[in-house]
Amino acid sequence: MKRVIVSLIAVAALVSAGWFGVRAFGSSQPLASIPIPFRAAENLPDTPAEWQGRIDYKTLDRQLAELARRPEMAGLAVAVVEDGKLRFVRAYGVADKSTGTPVTLQTLFRWASVSKTATGAMAAAMAKQGTVDLDHPVADWRSSLRLPGGAEARITLADVLSQRTGLTKNAYDEKLEEGQDPAQLRAGLSAAPLQCEPGTCHTYQNIAFDTASEVLAKAAHKPFGDAVEDRLFLPLGMVSAGYGMERLTGAKDWARPHRGAQVLPAKAAYWRVPAAAGVESDIVDFATWMQAMMGNRPDVLPARVLQIAHHPRVGTDRLYGGSLRQAISDAGYGLGWRSFSYDGHRLEGHSGAVSGYRATMIFEPATKTGVVALWNSDWGFPFRIPFAAIDSYHGRTAAAWLDLSELPPATGGAAGAGPVTASLKK
Numbered sequence: 001m002k003r004v005i006v007s008l009i010a011v012a013a014l015v016s017a018g019w020f021g022v023r024a025f026g027s028s029q030p031l032a033s034i035p036i037p038f039r040a041a042e043n044l045p046d047t048p049a050e051w052q053g054r055i056d057y058k059t060l061d062r063q064l065a066e067l068a069r070r071p072e073m074a075g076l077a078v079a080v081v082e083d084g085k086l087r088f089v090r091a092y093g094v095a096d097k098s099t100g101t102p103v104t105l106q107t108l109f110r111w112a113s114v115s116k117t118a119t120g121a122m123a124a125a126m127a128k129q130g131t132v133d134l135d136h137p138v139a140d141w142r143s144s145l146r147l148p149g150g151a152e153a154r155i156t157l158a159d160v161l162s163q164r165t166g167l168t169k170n171a172y173d174e175k176l177e178e179g180q181d182p183a184q185l186r187a188g189l190s191a192a193p194l195q196c197e198p199g200t201c202h203t204y205q206n207i208a209f210d211t212a213s214e215v216l217a218k219a220a221h222k223p224f225g226d227a228v229e230d231r232l233f234l235p236l237g238m239v240s241a242g243y244g245m246e247r248l249t250g251a252k253d254w255a256r257p258h259r260g261a262q263v264l265p266a267k268a269a270y271w272r273v274p275a276a277a278g279v280e281s282d283i284v285d286f287a288t289w290m291q292a293m294m295g296n297r298p299d300v301l302p303a304r305v306l307q308i309a310h311h312p313r314v315g316t317d318r319l320y321g322g323s324l325r326q327a328i329s330d331a332g333y334g335l336g337w338r339s340f341s342y343d344g345h346r347l348e349g350h351s352g353a354v355s356g357y358r359a360t361m362i363f364e365p366a367t368k369t370g371v372v373a374l375w376n377s378d379w380g381f382p383f384r385i386p387f388a389a390i391d392s393y394h395g396r397t398a399a400a401w402l403d404l405s406e407l408p409p410a411t412g413g414a415a416g417a418g419p420v421t422a423s424l425k426k
Helices: 002-017 057-068 112-129 148-153 157-161 173-177 182-191 211-220 224-233 245-249 283-293 303-310 322-326 381-393
Strands: 019-023 030-035 075-082 085-096 279-281 328-333 338-342 345-354 357-364 369-375
Touching (some): 112 279, 112 357, 157 211
Antiparallel strands (some): 019 030
């Protein structure tokens, strides 16, 4: 009992001092020893009096509240970083339509495929450290991945992370959703159809991409999720961010997946490929991640690491659909990282979708201005939110991305879809 009390006192002392030490992979050498920026609720810009900047936040808030009232929606959490600083954060709608529980700034959502950005950053950090070589063949790590013609002996970890396996898009995802083991599916990819010769084109993957969870775990000498949390999330102060279905569904405040009015069961499938889609967090920590990706935390993610991760290695098709698809050009893919041109501006980030959840992180590196958004429904319309904010920053009004007037009239929607302010951030 005495040991427990002493341990709790020690932990409390570290937390009160805002300090966290992270050890290098498999060694006793400190890799990062930095202050954790615990952010008190009163420091969050979650009320109109705190919204300052070039973006018209009052209009954005009104548009987001109207969006959250749509019947296709359940809950929504949005944060805006302008000129590198968190300028706006709000929560709307409900975490669970069956109970009417509101979304708060502490509600956990899934990042879905935005998780790939954490994998790419982790691989880049380990490459910079010399723990992994991005240009060595994947087969050198004795992972479960097998490709047609033994191509795993030729393609590199960088090829896997930049989606250049050559496999037909989303190969075997349907088998993963049926409950099959991802390692066995990776081995079975040797019989999967190819879209191009491995290493020569971009073909988006989840199961093959998750080869990185095996490689990076071996290099770190610890489970993949633990390695990312220790190396990246905790040093950044992202105490809500982590991996695993039980971690989400066991939380006190988490957003249930929805499709329209229906509350869906949480499905384990894509949590079983954690490098591809395994992260969950609240909206404030999601914004912290974007700020780190902008280069605001060189103590954790130096500029060279970000350059390795973000540099486009292959061209891709246009993103999204409809008018948004037409507004984007010159798209490329780095290590779990997208970039493209929009209205003369170069934007970066990633978006994601799994059953009942959507997520997006898009920003302009030149101005360190962008948006993170998390919502617990299958509706794709909110992918427009970052573009509306970036347009507002640049004084552009023509696109009107959040104009709902052309949609069918809303006859229902999320109960309590107005904004929710924070109490204390968990």
